[in-house]
Amino acid sequence: QVQLVESGGGLVQAGGSLRLSCAASGRTFNNYHMGWFRQAPGKEREFVAVISWGGGRTSYVDSVKGRFTISRDNAKNTLYLQMNRLKPEDTAVYYCAASINYSSDYPKYAYWGQGTQVTVSS
Numbered sequence: 600q601v602q603l604v605e606s607g608g609g610l611v612q613a614g615g616s617l618r619l620s621c622a623a624s625g626r627t628f629n630n631y632h633m634g635w636f637r638q639a640p641g642k643e644r645e646f647v648a649v650i651s652w653g654g655g656r657t658s659y660v661d662s663v664k665g666r667f668t669i670s671r672d673n674a675k676n677t678l679y680l681q682m683n684r685l686k687p688e689d690t691a692v693y694y695c696a697a698s699i700n701y702s703s704d705y706p707k708y709a710y711w712g713q714g715t716q717v718t719v720s721s
Contacts, residue, residue, distance in 0.1 A: 601625045601697050601710040608693060608715030615685050615719075621678040621695030621712055629653070629673040632701045634708060635680045637691035637717075646703040647693070648680065658703060663689075685719045693717050 607619040621633070634649040648659045648669035657669050668681040678695055693715050696708035 601628075601631065603695050603697065603710055603712035605693070605695055605712040605715040608717045610718045610720065611685055612720050613685060613687055616681070616683045617685065617717060619680040619682065619693055619695075619715060619717070621680075623676045623678065623697065628676040628697075629671075631697040631699065631710075633669075633671060633678045634696045634698065634703070635669060635678075635693060636696060636705055636708075637689075637693045638714075639691040642691075644694075644705050645691075646705065649701060649703060650678070651701050656701065658701075660703075682717070685717075687719045687721050689717060690719050691717060 602625045604622045632652050635647040636644050637647050638644045650657045650669045654671050666684045670679045695712040697710040698708040700707040
């Protein structure tokens, strides 16, 4: 079992920045690829970003490219999502997740955090 605890969400004005963190415990963190997903009310869960277990490979949904950066600190067992130039359409509950696959497909992720709300005002 992998336990994931997210933090860093909140309310920010459009154009601002937030950094989400996801602290992992329970199993060896650096054995897993890690992803961020988000879900807005009435919308399906959306892939945001993924990072390989060594940190050398990343992928992003087109809508956040150039604005969001996924990273990990394996020594701290922590995943991050740096979000810059936030837009109102980024408003969603953000989830971190762990997978044995490097994937943008949420069924591939076996472990999930509780979610953290990000609200971007106009």
